[in-house]
Amino acid sequence: MNKALFRDRAKKLVLTGALAGVIAGVAITSGISSITLKKAEKKLEISNAKLQEQTKKNEELQAELDREEVTENTAELLASDDDRWCLALVNEKHPLDTSYVPANLTEISGGKQVDSRMADSLNKMLDDAKNAGLSMYVTSGYRSYEKQRDVFNTTMQDWINQGYTPLNAYDETKKSVAIPGTSEHATGLAVDIMSTKYGELDEKQGDTEEQKWLMEHCSEYGFVLRFPQDKSDITGIVYEPWHYRYVGVDAAKEMTENGLTLEEYVSAN
Structure with missing residues (x-):
């Protein structure tokens, strides 16, 4: 190479x-x-x-x-003594201290209790309805946290007895019964009023002459139908034609005239 x-x-x-x-x-x-x-x-x-x-x-x-x-x-x-005391919003997003008890409670016909500050207005409304030939009564007023818990648990158990799972029963219950700590009944400003002619708490209660009169006149006494139709997406509670809430005459009239829930009224003011 x-x-x-x-x-x-x-x-x-x-x-x-x-x-x-x-x-x-x-x-x-x-x-x-x-x-x-x-x-x-x-x-x-x-x-x-x-x-x-x-x-x-x-x-x-x-x-x-x-x-x-x-x-x-x-x-x-x-x-408080604030003029807006009767507009305190209580719902799932605005809970109430579980130890809260109205400073003064007044017993009304039937043995139920309500916040004394609205007792006269409620009695006047019931008396005027009676004078108009209607027959109604308060089936529920102030409820303590413990009482609300009992109501919630009883209703939930009813759903479970119908075959619902505990989780589904809970979801169904809270559509019509406020979770303990979020119920307006604990304020003493909410009442469930029933016609003596129809004893069920369902939508048909709204068809009675008593409820029709209340829906038309309740604002004159400072009350509103708290859970109206087609507003459950705002209130979180289904239509309850028996549940009335005291908010004061001025607010009640404005809310009724404009079709507002308490959530909407408080948000706007």
Whole structure:
């Protein structure tokens, strides 16, 4: 083999070896980088999961603090001399302190109790209805937290007895019975009024002459039909043509004339 040919082959071998070394180096570096990147991605994934978990906890804590503030504010408004005391909103989003009890309760016909500040208005409404030839009575007035819990549990058990699961029974119950701590009956400002001619608490109660009269005249005495038709998406409660809430004459007339629920009225004012 001549020297020129040998040198050419030698160069090729050197170049091939160098190239192989470069490729091997790149492959090793790439492998190390890939491993490093995967580790970084895993750490980032864990960090994000922890961050999301902490964010959720913070949101839950803030929601609980907000709920407690609303609860305290509602009880304070009800107990105050503020002109808006009778407009205190109580529902699932605006709970009432479970220890709240109206400062003064008045017993009305039938042995039921209501907040004394609206007792005269209620009695006047019932008396005028009687003078108009109608027959009705208050079947429920003030309820303590414990009483509301009993009513809720009893209703829920009825659904379970009909074959509903506990979860589904709970969902069905809260459509018509306020969750304990969120019931207007605990304010002493809400009453369930029934016709003596129809003894069921269902939609047909609204077809009685007694309920028709109340729906037409209740605002004159400071009351509103609290859970009207086609408003359950706002109130969270189905149509109850027997549940009346005292809000004061001015507010009652404005709410009735404009077809507003208490939620809508309070939000607008």
